[in-house]
Amino acid sequence: xxxxxxxxxxxxxxxxxxxxxxxxxxxxxxxxxxxxxxxxxxxxxxxxxxxxxxxxxxxxxxxxxxxxxxxxxxxxxxxxxxxxxxxxxxxxxxxxxxxxxxxxxxxxxxxxxxxxxxxxxxxxxxxxxxxxxxxxxxxxxxxxxxxxxxxxxxxxxxxxxxxxxxxxxxxxxxxxxxxxxxxxxxxxxxxxxxxxxxxxxxxxxxxxxxxxxxxxxxxxxxxxxxxxxxxxxxxxxxxxxxxxxxxxxxxxxxxxxxxxxxxxxxxxxxxxxxxxxxxxxxxxxxxxxxxxx
Numbered sequence: 001x002x003x004x005x006x007x008x009x010x011x012x013x014x015x016x017x018x019x020x021x022x023x024x025x026x027x028x029x030x031x032x033x034x035x036x037x038x039x040x041x042x043x044x045x046x047x048x049x050x051x052x053x054x055x056x057x058x059x060x061x062x063x064x065x066x067x068x069x070x071x072x073x074x075x076x077x078x079x080x081x082x083x084x085x086x087x088x089x090x091x092x093x094x095x096x097x098x099x100x101x102x103x104x105x106x107x108x109x110x111x112x113x114x115x116x117x118x119x120x121x122x123x124x125x126x127x128x129x130x131x132x133x134x135x136x137x138x139x140x141x142x143x144x145x146x147x148x149x150x151x152x153x154x155x156x157x158x159x160x161x162x163x164x165x166x167x168x169x170x171x172x173x174x175x176x177x178x179x180x181x182x183x184x185x186x187x188x189x190x191x192x193x194x195x196x197x198x199x200x201x202x203x204x205x206x207x208x209x210x211x212x213x214x215x216x217x218x219x220x221x222x223x224x225x226x227x228x229x230x231x232x233x234x235x236x237x238x239x240x241x242x243x244x245x246x247x248x249x250x251x252x253x254x255x256x257x258x259x260x261x262x263x264x265x266x267x268x269x270x271x272x273x274x275x276x277x278x279x280x281x282x283x284x285x286x287x288x289x290x291x292x293x
Contacts, residue, residue: 020141021232025182028142028228031235032181036257036275038235040268043242050267055095055102056287059109060167063206064130064147065090066113067165071129071148078122084110095284105288112167112206119209127151127160133189137225140232146186151196160198162186166205169287177203177214184224187216 031038040048066087070078087110096102127149134143148163162183166172177183183201191198199221202213216224238254246254263269263279265287270276283289 020136021139021236022141022143023232023235025142025144025185025228028185028231028235029181031231031238033260033262034258034266035235035238035255036252036272037266037268039242039251039255040271043239048268048271051270051281052284053094054265054287055097055105055285056168058092058094058096059105059288060165062087062090062092062106063109063113063167064165066109067116067147068129070113070117071126075123075125078117078120080114080118083113083117087113096288097283097285101285101288109167115209116204116206124150126163127194133186133193135185135189135192137229140229142185142189142228144182144186144189146190149190152200154197158196159200160187160190160194160196162190162198162201164201164203166203167207168205169207169290171208172203172205172210172212174212174214177201177212178220181224181228183214184216184221185228188221188225 027038027042030041066083066089069086069090070083073082088106091106091109093099093102093106096105128146129148130145131149132143132145133149134141136142146162147165150161150163151158152161153159164183164186180201180203183203187198187201190196199216200213201216202211204211241254242251257263257272257274259274259278261279263272263275264282266272266275266281268275269279269281
């Protein structure tokens with residue numbers, strides 16, 4: 001049975017129009033990473049309480065907000081200093097160990113943002129900032145929000161470029177950008193939304209200042225799309241079974257915990273015996289803690 005036919009069988013109803021599986025890239029990758037976390041996040045109602053806020057999420061959100069605000073200024077106002085002021089204004093201090101650590105990271109985040117915008121031309125206007133794009137296939141409707149969407153000269157005409165900001169402590173590689181399901185889906189959705197060619201995707205690492213890029217082909221984008229459809233088939237079938245009703249044992253079997261080192265940073269690890277036993281919860285500030293500090 002083809003992927004489309006299988007999806008129709010699992011997601012649709014006999015004699016009725018095919019029901020699309022609606023998702024964001026985050027929802028799809030959550031299923032891929034851990035079906036148990038998927039159930040906690042998207043299906044259980046009421047859902048289990050999340051753990052405390054994470055400092056690394058506060059850092060990332062603050063940087064994203066500052067950069068989005070900077071691009072929304074008039075071109076004449078887009079100075080390096082303005083970026084620093086915006087970071088100070090939107091700073092989120094949740095999850096840090098104490099005020100001292102939060103203050104130190106606010107200063108570092110401000111410096112990151114200022115160094116980054118110093119490399120940009122303030123007169124260049126992105127096509128979109130925090131722009132939502134969407135696309136659909138016979139089985140899947142996917143939408144997501146792109147950090148920045150550029151319009152740059154291409155081989156034949158102006159082309160779209162997907163830009164995603166990263167603030168994590170680990171350096172990025174070409175594998176990170178080439179293998180990213182989210183970036184590939186953003187490229188496909190941007191091309192459909194704006195009816196322009198979009199094959200280049202970039203990760204901009206603000207800590208190091210590095211830009212890691214990849215140029216997709218039609219074939220590589222199709223591979224990512226087929227992968228997304230396969231995930232939708234699996235997740236959709238599990239959701240349908242969940243809605244019909246499951247015992248606790250059946251739910252645990254259908255939504256297994258995939259234990260890994262990332263369990264330490266899962267919002268729901270306290271409600272997951274398998275994850276908790278293997279990887280006790282990290283401190284909320286662990287991901288911003290420098291080695292040896």
